[in-house]
Amino acid sequence: MSVLHKKRMEDLKVSGEKVLVRCDFNVPMKEGSITDDIRIRAALPTVEYLLKENAAVILMSHLGRPKGEANPKYSLKPVAQRIGELLNKQVLFADDNLVTGETAQQMASALKPGEILLLQNVRYRKEEEKNDTLFSKELASLGTMYVNDAFGTAHRAHCSTTGLAEYLPAAMGFLIEREVQFLGKALENPEKPFVAILGGAKVSDKIGVIENLMTKVDILIIGGGMAYTFLKAKGFEIGKSLLEEDKLDLATELMEKAAASNVTMLLPVDTVTADAVSEDAAYKTVMMENMPVDGIGVDIGPETINQYTKAIKEAKTVVWNGPMGVFEINAFANGTREVAKALAASDAVTIIGGGDSAAAVEQLGFAEAMTHISTGGGASLEFLEGKLLPGIAAIPEK
Ligand SMILES: Nc1ncnc2c1ncn2[C@@H]1O[C@H](COP(=O)(O)OP(=O)(O)O)[C@@H](O)[C@H]1O
Numbered sequence: 001m002s003v004l005h006k007k008r009m010e011d012l013k014v015s016g017e018k019v020l021v022r023c024d025f026n027v028p029m030k031e032g033s034i035t036d037d038i039r040i041r042a043a044l045p046t047v048e049y050l051l052k053e054n055a056a057v058i059l060m061s062h063l064g065r066p067k068g069e070a071n072p073k074y075s076l077k078p079v080a081q082r083i084g085e086l087l088n089k090q091v092l093f094a095d096d097n098l099v100t101g102e103t104a105q106q107m108a109s110a111l112k113p114g115e116i117l118l119l120q121n122v123r124y125r126k127e128e129e130k131n132d133t134l135f136s137k138e139l140a141s142l143g144t145m146y147v148n149d150a151f152g153t154a155h156r157a158h159c160s161t162t163g164l165a166e167y168l169p170a171a172m173g174f175l176i177e178r179e180v181q182f183l184g185k186a187l188e189n190p191e192k193p194f195v196a197i198l199g200g201a202k203v204s205d206k207i208g209v210i211e212n213l214m215t216k217v218d219i220l221i222i223g224g225g226m227a228y229t230f231l232k233a234k235g236f237e238i239g240k241s242l243l244e245e246d247k248l249d250l251a252t253e254l255m256e257k258a259a260a261s262n263v264t265m266l267l268p269v270d271t272v273t274a275d276a277v278s279e280d281a282a283y284k285t286v287m288m289e290n291m292p293v294d295g296i297g298v299d300i301g302p303e304t305i306n307q308y309t310k311a312i313k314e315a316k317t318v319v320w321n322g323p324m325g326v327f328e329i330n331a332f333a334n335g336t337r338e339v340a341k342a343l344a345a346s347d348a349v350t351i352i353g354g355g356d357s358a359a360a361v362e363q364l365g366f367a368e369a370m371t372h373i374s375t376g377g378g379a380s381l382e383f384l385e386g387k388l389l390p391g392i393a394a395i396p397e398k
């Protein structure tokens with residue numbers, strides 16, 4: 001998917017206009033406080049551009065899954081405050097349970113160029129996720145132009161992500177453009193050798209990505225919980241590690257396909273095995289052939305780390321999606337940490353899919369060293385599967 005021919009904000013004459021901007025402000029919260037504002041920071045270049053170009057900015061987002069009902073737990077008010085702090089500027093908040101009710105209408109109508117208004121959580125309305133025509137029109141009536149910059153929600157066809165483009169002059173924002181440029185270049189025109197590292201819990205979540213990347217990469221590295229289904233298919237004892245029994249045949253097929261396409265597929269040769277997935281578990285490292293029958297594989301071992309980091313060192317492009325082990329538990333975070341470290345030290349173009357791998361890279365302090373960390377988990381996964389994302393498809397061509 002390319003965005004070369006998609007309308008950019010420069011293609012709209014935004015001066016004096018009221019621009020509705022869909023962002024992904026679906027940020028993690030704890031007791032009403034934002035615990036990670038990366039998605040908010042990632043949206044700022046678009047907002048700043050529009051302000052500089054003399055537009056009035058009306059921001060929209062969802063937060064969590066309130067299932068079509070107003071629920072203060074999912075209010076975007078803390079987000080309005082955080083944007084204000086980051087921009088050092090007042091951000092008005094339309095605390096309107098109908099999202100587009102009288103309060104929002106009055107505030108939008110009074111908004112002047114250079115001012116910012118954030119609407120309430122668009123998922124307070126059940127119509128949002130149905131891409132309902134009337135709700136799209138209600139949203140459209142608040143502004144005069146539409147910019148979609150919600151990459152993290154680009155895999156959803158909702159009123160605020162796709163519907164609006166039918167009713168207002170529309171363009172993409174800088175974040176969507178940046179995400180698609182990095183992810184798209186890796187898929188379409190990667191500098192070689194191209195290494196993909198896939199981990200995380202389940203094979204079933206990653207089948208599409210494995211299949212799509214199989215035709216493009218030189219080396220496919222498998223780690224995390226899903227590696228054990230592949231190892232079992234190869235005949236190894238995997239004890240009580242994560243196993244998707246119904247994906248064993250598929251795992252065999254994928255390994256055969258890799259061999260037939262000259263793709264090197266690397267699987268763990270050693271593993272950390274624990275008696276439980278918990279902080280106080282007893283654990284040790286074993287070669288795969290010595291895996292105990294009652295052990296649970298929770299991380300890749302040092303020899304595997306050696307092999308994986310060697311492949312990363314030789315790569316010119318690396319795409320990483322999914323942790324190498326149960327990194328939430330410190331004792332099992334080593335594989336994920338070492339892979340992150342190898343990526344940080346590499347001169348290659350390094351692209352991190354969103355979700356847990358992005359969180360891990362940030363937690364471990366390697367974020368600055370990566371070429372691009374996606375703000376979308378599900379969205380980057382679907383992008384890497386080669387799917388057309390509706391939020392991007394809806395942006396008109398130039
Ligand atoms: N060996 C393992 N056994 C069980 N769970 C694992 C293992 N390795 C990784 N995980 C878990 O996988 C989860 C992340 O998987 P997933 O959601 O697929 O990744 P992502 O969000 O990066 O796509 C993490 O919670 C992690 O603890």
Ligand SMILES: O=C(OP(=O)(O)O)[C@H](O)COP(=O)(O)O
Pocket residue numbers: 024026064065152153156354355375376377378379
């Ligand atoms: O956080 C999001 O998804 P992600 O955790 O897969 O990145 C997006 O905001 C989409 O949210 P949704 O999966 O409730 O539609």
